[in-house]
Amino acid sequence: MAELSVLGTDEVPIHTDADVVRVRQLVRAAAVAAKLSLVDQTKIVTAASELARNTLIYGGGGQAVVETVNDGRRRGIRALFRDEGPGIADVDLALTDGYTTGGGLGLGLSGARRLCDEFELDSAVGAGTCIQVTKWTR
């Protein structure tokens, strides 16, 4: 595969509800600029909203990095969410539809994975969580 080039990077701290909205707006703007279809824009923004909220609620706050990338063939939007919270002990369980420890619907993580083309989750108990999602133009 050709080398991945990064065309633009934005960072947003996630510490409040308003920051979650800011992440959505940033991802939307990047997805529009990268010419993702309207449905794909909506999918990546929705996934980002879920992951940003998890970073805030379970991770105790953290950071989002939103990048526009090009893999030599197509453009994409890559969003990374990281926190230094408690981590996820059982990743498979956390990715199960309906599993929640916070009284939610348990759809954020599993749904975000379905909505994106690539989904990578790194987590260590006591150290934190890092999740990266990518959506490519078609």
Next chain:
Amino acid sequence: MERVPILKIGRVLLVSVQIDLQDQTALALQEDLSERIVSTGARGVLIEISALEIVDSFIGRMLSTIASISRVLDAETVVVGMRPAVAITLVELGLSLGGVRTALNVEKGLEILDRDMTVEDDNVIEDEPAGSAAGSVTEARWPN
């Protein structure tokens, strides 16, 4: 924090969401609507979301909760105006919007609510002996 305005038109409360909803704003709307249903005696709630660019699990849960609360308070909720891209995304996310009635636009939503209220009015009239004005009693108890 911004708040979403609630309008009263006849026996219907109309909410048109025109801002990117923060979680706290969504929760406040839930509470404000519950209070307004009781204080106005509204029988229907119409939530217009054509300006919403996404419905994620939190907003979806808010819509379901509003529908449940309003039902307990004897009002029906209809959500209208969802964008097609939002509908596609919501289904893939896995949200079912359990118990939420939907319609394509405000006009169709109002038709649904009107129909419900008309059916109920007919029932009330049939149940009551002639001469007792059940409808006006309700209105007198719940001034606008």
